[in-house]
Amino acid sequence: MNDDFSVPDGDIILRTQSLPNRHFRVHKLVLSLASSVFKDMFGMPQPEPDASTVDTEVVDVTDPPQALDLILRLIYPIPPPIVNNLDLLVEGLVITDKYNIAGARARLRMRLAKFVNEDPLRAYAIASRFGFDEEAERASSLTTGIYLPALTDLPDDLKHISAPAYHKLIRLHERYRNEIEDAVDAVLFEPACLECKVAKALAEPRMRTKLVRIFCRGTPITVAAYIRELGIVCKAACMTKFVEGVAVKLGGKNAIILP
Structure with missing residues (x-):
């Protein structure tokens, strides 16, 4: 059980599918307040709990454990985590879109702004992917310090942006x-x-x-x-x-x- 999310009065367990499984014992009320998707999910029939989780509903999720841990820390009333990794930040944003968790999404957006100067090309791609226009505009102006034709490996994040967003970047560099x-x-x-x-x-x-x-x-x-x-x-x-x-x-x- 995850140490920070194993409270005795938790009435639901989110169980990740990656091995070894991670279990997050949390509260339906907290998740429902943060996410309309979770709220609707809890109204659907769930499999019977096994012997180790009597009286506690179990929901299997496919989300990366580390990213799920991040999002839970952002929606629970505990000190917010410091995100220093763009890969984790992207995984977290994917989860916020999947479950419609607006509050956590806004906090991750604020954190993305910190990476604009450090890695403008990736920041531009991520901001474009998730519709953060202000951050995308600021990051794009900083990417001119990168000679795109000389790059042998472009960030995978660019695969997820729209053709107009990529075209805009190319035109700016031209x-x-x-x-x-x-x-x-x-x-x-x-x-x-x-x-x-x-x-x-x-x-x-x-x-x-x-x-x-x-x-x-x-x-x-x-x-x-x-x-x-x-x-x-x-x-x-x-x-x-x-x-x-x-x-x-x-x-x-x-x-x-x-x-």
Whole structure:
């Protein structure tokens, strides 16, 4: 029996199907107040209790034990759990939708907002899947620090979002990449860059892709480190001017260029 949900006066046991079985002895009243689905469920005929659970109704559920434990902690009047795992948070949201538990869903939504900065791509997918428009909008703007074409493994969460939500994300990234390429083109054709072969080198498709990917990261990088990563050497300072010039034109929207 689960230590936190084995109260003597509990009048129902939720028994998970994964082995070993987990038993949660809880109260019908609490579950009914939190969920209309549970309320309706208790009105349906249930199998006769076995010898170990005399006078206590048993309901078999297919929910993951850890996620069910999480939801029970969110609907019972006990200190709320701290959710530091997106996988668990998603499993919990699935349960709240399955049983229509609005209160727990709202609390998990608040927790998802904490992950927007840590993992914006997954946060966007999860928010889109569960209809959290505000969080999806905020997360999508932060995903521009990720160069999507370079990802070999996309989060499984993206499999659960709608085609319009995925299309919106792709269009956003295209717009940001276009902004970067426009800034690159504007700086490349300044006289300072034409004095050496920087413009010619960066005009190559492979090098332009590499250049855009660096700016798309959205993480701080020094001018010197940027130049080393590009691998383009010039005797004059035009390469430095080029990197600084692109950063200025982008206005800090993408990579933060440090001195």
